[in-house]
Amino acid sequence: xxxxxxxxxxxxxxxxxxxxxxxxxxxxxxALTPQKAALRISDDQIRESLEGAQLKFQRERGTDLTIFSPxxxxxxxxxxxxxxxxxWSEICNELIHRCCALYPKNFVGVCQLPQSPGVPPExxxxxxxxxxxxxxxxxxxxxxxxxxxxWKEPPLTDKWWFPLYEKMVELEVPxxxxxxxxxxxxxxxxxxxxxxADTTAFMQFxxxxxxxxxxxxxxxxxxxxxxxxxxxxxxxxxAQDMKRPLLQELLLKNVFFDTxxxxxxxxxxxxxxxxxxxxxxASEMVGAVRGIDPETGYHYDDTRRYVDSIEWLxxxxxxxxxxxxxxxxxxxxx
Amino acid sequence: xxxxxxxxxxxxxxxxxxxxxxxxxxxxxxALTPQKAALRISDDQIRESLEGAQLKFQRERGTDLTIFSPxxxxxxxxxxxxxxxxxWSEICNELIHRCCALYPKNFVGVCQLPQSPGVPPExxxxxxxxxxxxxxxxxxxxxxxxxxxxWKEPPLTDKWWFPLYEKMVELEVPxxxxxxxxxxxxxxxxxxxxxxADTTAFMQFxxxxxxxxxxxxxxxxxxxxxxxxxxxxxxxxxAQDMKRPLLQELLLKNVFFDTxxxxxxxxxxxxxxxxxxxxxxASEMVGAVRGIDPETGYHYDDTRRYVDSIEWLxxxxxxxxxxxxxxxxxxxxx
Numbered sequence: 001x002x003x004x005x006x007x008x009x010x011x012x013x014x015x016x017x018x019x020x021x022x023x024x025x026x027x028x029x030x031a032l033t034p035q036k037a038a039l040r041i042s043d044d045q046i047r048e049s050l051e052g053a054q055l056k057f058q059r060e061r062g063t064d065l066t067i068f069s070p071x072x073x074x075x076x077x078x079x080x081x082x083x084x085x086x087x088w089s090e091i092c093n094e095l096i097h098r099c100c101a102l103y104p105k106n107f108v109g110v111c112q113l114p115q116s117p118g119v120p121p122e123x124x125x126x127x128x129x130x131x132x133x134x135x136x137x138x139x140x141x142x143x144x145x146x147x148x149x150x151w152k153e154p155p156l157t158d159k160w161w162f163p164l165y166e167k168m169v170e171l172e173v174p175x176x177x178x179x180x181x182x183x184x185x186x187x188x189x190x191x192x193x194x195x196x197a198d199t200t201a202f203m204q205f206x207x208x209x210x211x212x213x214x215x216x217x218x219x220x221x222x223x224x225x226x227x228x229x230x231x232x233x234x235x236x237x238x239a240q241d242m243k244r245p246l247l248q249e250l251l252l253k254n255v256f257f258d259t260x261x262x263x264x265x266x267x268x269x270x271x272x273x274x275x276x277x278x279x280x281x282a283s284e285m286v287g288a289v290r291g292i293d294p295e296t297g298y299h300y301d302d303t304r305r306y307v308d309s310i311e312w313l314x315x316x317x318x319x320x321x322x323x324x325x326x327x328x329x330x331x332x333x334x
Numbered sequence: 335x336x337x338x339x340x341x342x343x344x345x346x347x348x349x350x351x352x353x354x355x356x357x358x359x360x361x362x363x364x365a366l367t368p369q370k371a372a373l374r375i376s377d378d379q380i381r382e383s384l385e386g387a388q389l390k391f392q393r394e395r396g397t398d399l400t401i402f403s404p405x406x407x408x409x410x411x412x413x414x415x416x417x418x419x420x421x422w423s424e425i426c427n428e429l430i431h432r433c434c435a436l437y438p439k440n441f442v443g444v445c446q447l448p449q450s451p452g453v454p455p456e457x458x459x460x461x462x463x464x465x466x467x468x469x470x471x472x473x474x475x476x477x478x479x480x481x482x483x484x485w486k487e488p489p490l491t492d493k494w495w496f497p498l499y500e501k502m503v504e505l506e507v508p509x510x511x512x513x514x515x516x517x518x519x520x521x522x523x524x525x526x527x528x529x530x531a532d533t534t535a536f537m538q539f540x541x542x543x544x545x546x547x548x549x550x551x552x553x554x555x556x557x558x559x560x561x562x563x564x565x566x567x568x569x570x571x572x573a574q575d576m577k578r579p580l581l582q583e584l585l586l587k588n589v590f591f592d593t594x595x596x597x598x599x600x601x602x603x604x605x606x607x608x609x610x611x612x613x614x615x616a617s618e619m620v621g622a623v624r625g626i627d628p629e630t631g632y633h634y635d636d637t638r639r640y641v642d643s644i645e646w647l648x649x650x651x652x653x654x655x656x657x658x659x660x661x662x663x664x665x666x667x668x
Contacts, residue, residue, distance in 0.1 A: 144520070151483070155520050186478070186489050191537035191572050195561045196530035203525035223565070227529045230564035231557070233597025237623030237634035238525050263567025269603045289571030300571035 003326040006222050006258045006282030007066035009096060011053045013045040020088060027080050036087060046098055053286045055106060061304050067330065068096055069110035069141050073189055075180040077146035082116035082123060089114035089127055097135040108333060109137035115146040122163035132171050138330040142175035144201055149184030149193055156201055157208035165214050172331040174218035177201040190288035198226025206239055211254045218254055218329050220280060224261035224270050232273040256329050258282035259303045262289055267306035276317045280325045281307060337660040340556050340592045340616030341400035343430060345387045347379040354422060361414050370421060380432055387620045392440060395638050401664065402430055403444035403475050407523055409514040411480035416450040416457060423448035423461055431469040442667060443471035449480040456497035466505050472664040476509035478535055483518030483527055490535055491542035499548050506665040508552035511535040524622035532560025540573055545588045552588055552663050554614060558595035558604050566607040590663050592616035593637050596623055601640035610651045614659045615641060
């Protein structure tokens with residue numbers, strides 16, 4: 001079985017985006033705020049949005065189950081206030097729940113959290129509990145920068161985040177560290193902000209004792225861990241200069257990387273330097289890069305081909321990367 | 335000949351740091367601002383600061399010439415105002431000039447620019463001209479984020495920077511894109527902020543037509559290009575999705591990477607995916623990572639060993655990486 005731990009609902013019917021626009025347009029005039037119930041999307045529309053995209057690619061690429069969450073760039077936690085974010089997150093999570101209910105063999109849910117800049121993360125607990133307990137979701141996406149590229153929140157290792165971590169531990173759900181749209185013009189969203197956030201989070205974990213306090217807390221750093229595996233020697237050396245433990249003891253029981261790296265040499269590097277127990281297969285499809293690589297004739301994000309092509313992986317390694325690690329990290333995955 | 339294009343004067347005599355402290359302490363009371371002439375450092379002190387560090391490593395590792403600039407983390411452009419930055423930059427650059435004068439075979443200078451948050455970059459032109467014309471420096475370090483981790487300046491591709499670029503083109507000097515200390519607690523300086531800035535700059539170049547306007551302008555993205563080579567497929571795919579030209583045409587006549595990647599698999603990836611014409615040897619010594627890698631028994635930043643060990647490089651490739659590319663990018667290097 002092949003589990004893809006990183007897929008977003010990037011193909012939602014246009015009605016969702018239209019509803020969001022109404023919500024945003026009403027920010028200056030709350031009387032115009034649309035009701036949640038005003039968003040009408042039929043089951044057939046959902047089926048259609050998935051059949052020609054995520055489901056088609058699952059079939060073509062031979063993957064089985066996608067751990068599925070709302071479109072990351074649309075979380076846009078910086079828009080409006082906590083109430084704006086709460087209602088939009090509920091809508092996005094309910095759409096994911098419907099995808100999972102329509103295709104229970106193909107999708108399992110991960111929720112968007114109703115974060116808002118400067119608002120304590122514990123305000124996200126009710127939505128996390130609802131998604132896990134009522135919808136059967138198995139994780140959440142945690143945005144380390146709800147400001148959208150202005151980076152005003154404390155590091156992920158600060159006690160600011162601890163109430164949410166306590167709930168994650170209690171529910172046995174991990175978080176994927178995932179920022180949303182950058183509204184800072186220096187950072188391109190998918191080409192810089194996403195990768196920067198991954199690198200930033202990794203270095204925060206490296207410099208803290210967070211996992212002494214939360215030994216079962218688990219994070220997935222997406223996009224192949226940002227710059228971390230490419231600079232693995234730098235990170236090992238920085239930890240050593242700071243008299244920190246080896247990365248293995250310091251964070252590799254708690255921090256995992258996905259395989260969303262869109263060329264074979266990158267995936268090979270990831271698998272060479274990061275222990276195989278810490279890598280989870282993922283493609284981020286349909287996501288940041290949608291084209292076909294003229295050098296291979298296949299989609300850039302068809303990451304299964306890269307993993308398959310690495311001849312020195314053992315069958316046991318592949319089983320971990322494709323399935324067992326996901327079941328270990330997402331403990332609620334049945 | 336082996337040219338190391340990325341070395342910082344991280345071992346300055348303590349008097350320089352003490353002077354800087356006086357300057358900072360006087361920010362609230364300008365009457366206490368120290369005079370430049372109050373900083374006294376002898377030639378012997380400079381010799382001593384280099385002999386046991388950069389020169390020792392040059393000899394041990396068999397490298398010849400270091401393109402040498404002030405300590406990047408100490409630039410701290412966010413401190414004080416443009417005048418604070420101007421005087422501190424002059425001091426740092428004059429120290430580099432003295433190192434180069436004492437060891438003309440071992441060092442050639444690159445200057446720190448007196449940037450200051452929100453201050454137009456053309457204010458740096460006089461110091462750049464002084465360093466190039468009077469001191470014989472061959473390049474500059476350009477900080478895309480003089481705020482120190484708050485990222486308030488326009489992208490490097492904005493016209494905000496053009497007057498400086500015009501002068502760089504006229505003088506035939508490249509810039510290394512290099513941030514300084516992060517004063518944003520989310521970003522570790524050498525473990526996150528440096529790498530993020532590299533990735534950010536690369537994506538800015540990818541999305542702009544800067545090099546149509548400045549066809550001879552050249553940038554070095556240090557630290558192996560941040561996350562760019564590891565995610566080369568992502569960047570190729572993003573450019574393709576945006577209908578941009580191939581990276582080769584779009585930016586590889588103008589953008590170069592150094593080899594400051596502190597493990598063999600990382601350096602091998604860099605050399606596999608980035609054309610050999612775009613990679614310049616560098617170690618960043620004595621810099622971000624100072625320890626010895628227990629896995630190899632050698633310093634993490636002894637990057638020559640990694641390049642030497644890559645058996646599929648041809649002699650011509652090595653000559654480009656170790657010398658010819660540096661001579662091409664730093665046109666004033668004699």
